[in-house]
Amino acid sequence: MPPAPGAEPPLHLPLYGANLKQAVVRYFKNYAVFSGRASRSEYWLAYLAGWLAALFLIVLFYGSMFVLIPPGTSTTVLPWPLVVILILGLLLWLGTIVPNLSLIWRRLHDANFSGAMFFLQCLPFGGIIVFILTLYPADPQGVRFDEGFAGYAMVPAGQAPYGWDQGQK
Numbered sequence: 001m002p003p004a005p006g007a008e009p010p011l012h013l014p015l016y017g018a019n020l021k022q023a024v025v026r027y028f029k030n031y032a033v034f035s036g037r038a039s040r041s042e043y044w045l046a047y048l049a050g051w052l053a054a055l056f057l058i059v060l061f062y063g064s065m066f067v068l069i070p071p072g073t074s075t076t077v078l079p080w081p082l083v084v085i086l087i088l089g090l091l092l093w094l095g096t097i098v099p100n101l102s103l104i105w106r107r108l109h110d111a112n113f114s115g116a117m118f119f120l121q122c123l124p125f126g127g128i129i130v131f132i133l134t135l136y137p138a139d140p141q142g143v144r145f146d147e148g149f150a151g152y153a154m155v156p157a158g159q160a161p162y163g164w165d166q167g168q169k
Helices: 020-029 040-068 080-095 097-110 115-122 126-135 140-145
Strands: none
Touching: 020 040, 020 097, 040 080, 040 097, 040 126, 080 097, 097 115, 097 126, 097 140, 115 126
């Protein structure tokens, strides 16, 4: 049963038109959930937030490096603030491996592709193929990947499944 108008759908269903905060919250709440779907807005805004966090750490690292290690000086040991920033970057990367994988898996589901298409990235130029697949619009048949979906009979003929806006193309 769909939620009340204006309410967010359950986490396993896509939130079309998500804002940045909603996308990041759903990204972390669905940390290791590989069933269900993720809308394009959820997917791209979560990735944007991750890239902004990484960019912040990179700017902080290089800005601190120029302050702590003046140009023209040589050192073999990094000052401790730079080591802390590097460790934070490593923790950010390690802490987002699983949620990134589950997010792309669910995004592929929303476009009605198997999440296992993710492994195309192991092939030469496969990353480009997966990137293109994440750009596909939502497909109402992707509902088959939703939690508890028992078959197409659950969606009455002529009606779009929950999470699918009738106006979407």
